[in-house]
Amino acid sequence: MSERTDELRKSLLRAPKNGYDRISAAERTEMERYCKDYMKFMDAAKTEREAVSYTVEQAEKAGFVAFVPGMKLAPGMKIYRNNRGKSAIFAVIGKEPIDNGAQIVASHIDSPRMDIKPNPLYEDAGMAYLKTHYYGGIKKYQWTTVPLSIHGIVAKKDGSVINVRIGDEPTDPCFIVTDLLIHLSADQLKKPTAEAISGEALNILFGSEPIADDEGADRVKLAVMQLLNEKYGIIEEDFLSAELTVVPASPAREIGLDRSLIGAYGHDDRVCAWASFEPLLTMDVPAHTAVCVLADKEEIGSVGVSGMQSQFFETFMADVCEALQGCLRRCLERSFCLSCDVSNAYDPIYAETCEKRNNSQINYGIALCKYTGSRGKGGCSDASGEVMGRIRRLFDDNGVVWQTAELGKVDQGGGGTVAAYMANRNIDTLDAGVPVLCMHAPMEVVSKLDCYMTMKGMKAVYND
Secondary structure (H helix, E strand, O other), X not given: OOHHHHHHHHHHOOOOOOHHHOOOHHHHHHHHHHHHHHHHXXXXXXXXXXXXXXHHHHHHHOOOEEOOOOOOOOOOOEEEEEEOOOEEEEEEOOOOOHHHOEEEEEEEOOOOEEEEEEEEEEEEOOEEEEEXXXXXXXXXXXXXXXXXXXXXXXXXXXXXXXXXXXXXXXXXXXXXXXXXXHHHOOOHHHOOHHHHOOHHHOOEEEEOOOOOOOOOOOHHHHHHHHHHHHHHOOOHHHHHHEEEEEEEOOOOEEEOOOOOEEEEOOHHHHHHHHHHHHHHHHOOOOOOEEEEEEEEOHHHOOOOOOEOOOOHHHHHHHXXXXXXXXXXXXXXXXXXXXXXXXXXXOOHHHHHHOOHHHOEOOOOOEEEEOOOEEOOOEOOOOOOHHHHHHHHHHHHHOOXXXXXXXXXXXXXXXXXXXXXXXXXXXXXXXXXEOEEEOOOOOOEEEEHHHHHHHHHHHHHHHOO
8 A cells, every 4th residue: 555545545534443442541540430420320310200300419419509580690600490300401501691502412311111000900810910001112022021110109199299119129029020931932922023012911010918817809909008008108099190110120230241331221311311411510611501401201202391392491491591681592593402312333133224334333432313213314303514514523622432323224213302302493403322232122231432422522512
């Protein structure tokens, strides 16, 4: 190879490198610190309610205060608003007038799961069960025969709210959805995987010991209700106003002999939520106001009062603009939003589903996704070339290892994020996030390096 050809190759051709070939020893130490903190968050926050509670607690320790309309604001002030305990917004006020826009990062904190139905408890064949309705896109067969825990709240008629969390501690009982033994599965195994386990079969095995000294019906059901009443003071009717969720009981774990990966439930999208939130805790006064949105309901269309389609975000931004004597419309049209959500990591075992040149890969950094959607980009916001150019420059200037992403082959994959809803508000928006293996499974897998580079990328956006 001639020297001239070598120079041409270096100057004209793109040559992606594994992130471990680009990261310093000092950064590796910081990466491990960051990932340990992230794993603590994942174990503490398996639902959107718990994620809000955890981040608000951490924010208040870092000097954030609850923002209310009419509050006087000044550069450097750290504020937040808690939306019904299920979504939240955090902001650090910048030096620039709010009419010059804000630097926004929006992630979601809900994950696929099973929700307990309003009339869930029944007994059959001497066993007590809870009926569920799955939430978001899951492969139902993956949720059988794995240890499960129950999280959530029970709102009683007297107005009191009881927090419930059973199954995560080593001394706790856990729960399970049963499956058919292989010896009797001849008919089941002939079905497509989407039909092998029905939604109505996702019932939680809740107990089997009958109440003593009784000859009446539903002795096991009565026994488990007695245990719930003793611990939480609830009766069966209280299920009608409960919001209880069934999630995997397993803690976050390091994966691989080299401990380079993290396995946990709910990386989608709490891995991006933590990366969006953590930089604000130690942020100095930014040039533009930095805003972190942790939204709910993305897995079912970003609907409802806690989803990204609600007016919660506008209401908060309008109150901030009013406090800073700015105009909401001017602020939004001059703002930038990174919709921080995960992408699918290329898995060579299922290579036929992806177009490798344009798919994100483990250990190649934060993935920029110009468009999501499906089959003709349906439902996506499709960021402009100018927006992509801006982020390329920003990440390169700040030493962020990055790559591009696409959600599967053109006619194979598809999906959505909150990006379209932010773009609909006249905000330049781009999707970016952590590549994930086994997305929407009870245990998903991410790379430590990609987690760290995503956080580093969010920090660069806030400080741009």
